[in-house]
Amino acid sequence: MSRMGAFGPTAVVTATAAAVVVALGLPLPAAAQSCDRECLGGIVTQFLESLVAHDPSKAPLADGVRFTEDAKELAVGGGFWATASKIGAYRTDYLDVPEQTAAVHAVMEENGTPVLFAARLKVEGREITEIETMVVRGQAEAMLFDLARLDQPSAAFMARPPRDQLNSREEMVDIAMRYPEGLRVGSFVTSDVPFAAEAYRLENGQMMAGPECTFIPGCNDIRNQRLPTLAGMTGGVVAVDEENGTVLLRLDFGPGSLMGGRRGGGAGDAPQMVLVTFEAFKIYGGQVHAVEAVFESMPENSPRGWE
DSSP states (O other): OOTGGGGSHHHHHHHHHHHHHHHTTOOOOGGGOOOOHHHHHHHHHHHHHHHHTTOGGGSOEEEEEEEEETTEEEOTTOGGGGTEEEEEEEEEEEEETTTTEEEEEEEEEETTEEEEEEEEEEEETTEEEEEEEEEEOSHHHHSOOOOGGGSSOOHHHHSOOOGGGOOOHHHHHHHHHHHHHHHHHTOTTTTTOOBOTTOOEEETTEEEESTTOOSSTTTTOTTTSOOOOOTTOEEEEEEEETTTTEEEEEEEOOTTSSTTOBHHHHOTTSOBEEEEEEEEEEEETTEEEEEEEEEEEEETTOOOSOO
């Protein structure tokens, strides 16, 4: 449905009926109790606090809520819920009001040890119906792991873009999806990713591209840096935060994305390991200004659990 089409006669009648219900002091039906940005952000906070409290009842969970951690379905209260011990300073929320989705990147602690955490929460009637999480516990799980730059909120992602530079939802998705297409063909120039001059990329806290990058020769030029060709890349959109100018994707980088990608020292029958990421893009003024990713390694063709 187009934006203009959303304001047809049916929408007017529904709005009028809802106003009458409020005036009479009657409870709104669940469909009308959708979350605004403040509500979605509050649900993320409640969820994180429930993890460190080891108490699912502290989060607004719907009956029958489903929970996965690292693509494996677990009982609510299991996994990281039983071991999380602290919420760190680094936290970025991705609040998609139209889709009623709240997602987050965060540094947390597990039994006192810092870990990287990502989550997608589906919200219906102000309750969480789906929980998809990723917990990255160190370099052995992800190739890269450096939390020194993640000791405070991300300045780039926390800054609200000027309103006159906000792009439409469709424009933001188009720009963000040029990034995985660039990896698929081995060139951000070919896929025409419009990086801003100050654009950078952090992967699990490691600076991998941008003006300050010294990781490998040429990484300071994010648009022209040398890339692998990852023809097997798959993925899609998790959340679009139109007010904050952010898009979150979940991507499976596919074969060739992890150096030494076979377990057991390269044994032929060992599973190929690939990188899977929740990758975020700061987009406004028609440009990508920052990229921050939380990723880990998984066996090739691992099901996401939400197919």
